[in-house]
Amino acid sequence: MSDETAGLAELRGDCGNCFGLCCVALPFAASADFALDKPAGRPCPNLGTDHRCGVHARLRDKGFTGCTVYDCFGAGQKVSGHTFGGQDWRGAPKERARLMFDVFPVVRQLHELLWYLTEALGLAAARPVHPELRRALRETERLTRQPAEELAGLDVAAHRQQVNVLLLRTSELVRAPDRKGRKVKDRRGADLIGARLRGADLRGASLRGAYLIAADLTGADLRDADMIGADLRDADLGDADLTGAFFLTQPQLNAARGNRATKLPESVRRPAHWETAD
Template sequence: MPDQTTDTASLRGDCAQCFGLCCVALPFAASADFALDKPAGKPCPNLGGDHRCGIHTRLREKGFTGCTVYDCFGAGQKVSQITFGGQDWRTGPKEQARLMVEVFPVVRQLHELLWYLTEALGLEAAAPVHADLRRALERTEGLTRQTPEELAALDVAAHRQEINVLLLRTSELARAGVAGSRGKKGRAKDRRGADLIGARLRGADLRGASLRGAYLIAADLTGADLRGADMIGADLRDTDLSDADLTGAFFLTQPQLDAARGNAGTRLPGSLTRPAHWTAGS
């Protein structure tokens, strides 16, 4: 049986098929990322009656950088068009609007897991766990198609933990053969959850390293070698990736790149695109 994978196109946000759910369901606080406070369930004042952002092309200059680095992984259109059958929160019953606010973050988490599982199935080194990954993907996809009430009651944290066990095993297998992934005593480079905020890692050899959940905020990774590194959950806000090599890095997402800084010399995995705000210099 060939690998069962989810179409990655369905795991990318399609705002034209969504009712602006991220602008309604999610809360944000006035900070460097957002210009004002907004509680969950209250529409952003920049959201128009057509469910489109009125300042979409000026988000950064208006103080909404946080919006520019957000991706729902396709959860918005799934909830809008499938879970609620195309009936939006403005015109539907009040209870439906409440449910949409509850369900959207749940489906977003499930779609993020689908992205990781799909990528894991594409890693040849993870072949020993492909069968388990395939079953996990099918189960997770099935959960996204539950009723609104079932989704609202889902223990998504418990499901994430189950999937994480598989993703950890995938990471171990994928990094095992990467040159430079082991230290002098043969131990794999493990930087999971490490506090590397502002760290000077220019030119660092991080091939095959585990950077799962590492805090790399404002770190200098100029020219660093990150080939085959596990990047799941790494905080790359304002991280300098200029001239860094991320070829083969896995579990790296577009929102992570969008939050970082880079240039024309930054080498990326083929599934991701160079952020428009990155400099063109070398």
């Protein structure tokens, strides 16, 4: 396991050290992803008194696919254990519990940035910006450790914008044309919903924020592609090669379809529901 992958391992949700914050703080609406409506701040009816999901092993069958594609990037255990010192929202005063629910999505956004920054520091081609990336990583980590009241009022969008400048520069360095002059594709924000991209050559492409919902990417070559923010819901990645693809997160993969032949970067894990796919 590389150093950067070891660092990323700490930025994954650990439900055993969290008070079920995502199951309470976040709202969801009855849809193909959720079987019912739930406002922010109200516990999901599937959440037990032990802060465990009562239907975790059957979420897809029970109509809660949205839960299976979510990851807090380790924000749950940070807020539960550090920000609030192990205080359970159930036993806290209402104002304190409400503050927990306000802080959780803020820290989740910061932890997502920590994921990207940590991964960027593991990319050799991004060495020219490694010093700046390290400074941004330290500052982002510092922000996650602020008192709850300061976190609740944090302008996350402004900080994300500053970090994004570095992530864009990282992407440009990693995806630079090779020595043969091969041009890389820029599909940032492209509407590729349902696109037929079977076997497409997308090596080194920028797919930042691209809409790839239900796209057919079977056998596509996505090596060294920038996947940050790409919407892969129901996209078919069967037999696709994502070796070296970067800024790809577990929630993105969990929302897609793939199989045992799909090649993945070291930073992510093959979703369980892919194992039975042909």
